[in-house]
Amino acid sequence: MSNLYAFAYECLSDVDCSECGQTPERGRPKLSFSDKNGVDLESNYTCSGCSTQYQIEAVDKEESVEITIIRADTGNERKIHSSKVGLQVDTHTAREPLDDLAHLRSALGMLEFNKESFIHLTEHTPEYAKDDDFPGGTLQHPVLRHHMLSAIHNYLTAAYTFEQVFRTLRGRLPTGESVESQFQEYHQNSRVIIGLRTYIQHEQIIPYSITPDLDADGYKIHFQVDLDDVWTLDSQMSPDNPHGYDTPPEELYQDVDGDNIDLEQHIKQHFRQALRLVEVTESYVHDTLEEEIEDFYDVAEPLMLSDMEAATPEE
Numbered sequence: 001m002s003n004l005y006a007f008a009y010e011c012l013s014d015v016d017c018s019e020c021g022q023t024p025e026r027g028r029p030k031l032s033f034s035d036k037n038g039v040d041l042e043s044n045y046t047c048s049g050c051s052t053q054y055q056i057e058a059v060d061k062e063e064s065v066e067i068t069i070i071r072a073d074t075g076n077e078r079k080i081h082s083s084k085v086g087l088q089v090d091t092h093t094a095r096e097p098l099d100d101l102a103h104l105r106s107a108l109g110m111l112e113f114n115k116e117s118f119i120h121l122t123e124h125t126p127e128y129a130k131d132d133d134f135p136g137g138t139l140q141h142p143v144l145r146h147h148m149l150s151a152i153h154n155y156l157t158a159a160y161t162f163e164q165v166f167r168t169l170r171g172r173l174p175t176g177e178s179v180e181s182q183f184q185e186y187h188q189n190s191r192v193i194i195g196l197r198t199y200i201q202h203e204q205i206i207p208y209s210i211t212p213d214l215d216a217d218g219y220k221i222h223f224q225v226d227l228d229d230v231w232t233l234d235s236q237m238s239p240d241n242p243h244g245y246d247t248p249p250e251e252l253y254q255d256v257d258g259d260n261i262d263l264e265q266h267i268k269q270h271f272r273q274a275l276r277l278v279e280v281t282e283s284y285v286h287d288t289l290e291e292e293i294e295d296f297y298d299v300a301e302p303l304m305l306s307d308m309e310a311a312t313p314e315e
Contacts, residue, residue, distance in 0.1 A: 195252035
């Protein structure tokens with residue numbers, strides 16, 4: 001019966017009010033044993049959004065759970081039939097941490113996509129920019145510069161999203177010394193990217209220069225940002241904070257060699273650290289929850305096989 005409670009609440013988590021569309025909070029309505037013939041659990045429920053009243057009934061069947069939702073004022077019924085195998089997968093203790101790891105991998109994937117997009121622009125001249133007659137030459141072509149600026153902004157935005165995702169999941173996933181140590185290393189090696197992200201967040205456009213790499217065998221260009229140009233957030237500066245950053249620029253940009261920030265160098269460094277952080281986190285979670293994860297895949301295997309069979313076209 002304890003499984004039926006969990007299964008019934010899982011079914012109800014996707015149900016919304018037919019009047020206002022609001023979904024019940026987790027654990028509501030409060031189900032209790034029923035003395036009705038053929039009904040295992042029941043509850044009276046009043047929608048907190050519009051006060052519409054419902055009668056909820058749950059029946060434990062051999063291979064599924066049946067939920068009946070009866071609207072009190074009209075008598076209209078809705079029935080939900082959910083497979084117990086699917087419900088076992090959805091309510092398994094390993095489901096949430098595995099979903100969280102998948103979310104973290106997705107954020108890393110977006111980071112990698114934007115890294116590769118940026119690097120591609122440094123190594124391949126787009127056809128539209130191959131115009132020797134354009135004033136200032138290829139590197140001054142406005143469309144090329146627009147695409148380059150977009151690539152920089154996209155990576156910095158993805159870097160911010162990745163860190164926000166990790167910080168959120170860090171509070172839910174099991175983490176230990178190895179993960180925390182790797183996160184500190186990641187953060188320490190991300191300061192330049194954090195600084196530049198903060199700059200574009202407040203100043204909208206990041207100043208940069210493009211120069212050809214004369215030592216490269218083929219076409220290759222460098223993106224650089226003059227440190228003086230991003231040392232101060234003009235829109236945020238005040239008498240108490242002359243540079244405008246929450247973290248002093250001396251700390252954010254201490255890893256910069258010389259007077260210019262090599263964007264490709266720091267983007268590659270940041271991504272390597274993000275990748276390592278994800279790998280260490282995944283390893284720690286799998287080691288810590290090894291038995292739960294193995295059991296999860298044992299439970300999920302029949303469902304996955306069934307889905308594969310359903311997706312296979314008939315000959």
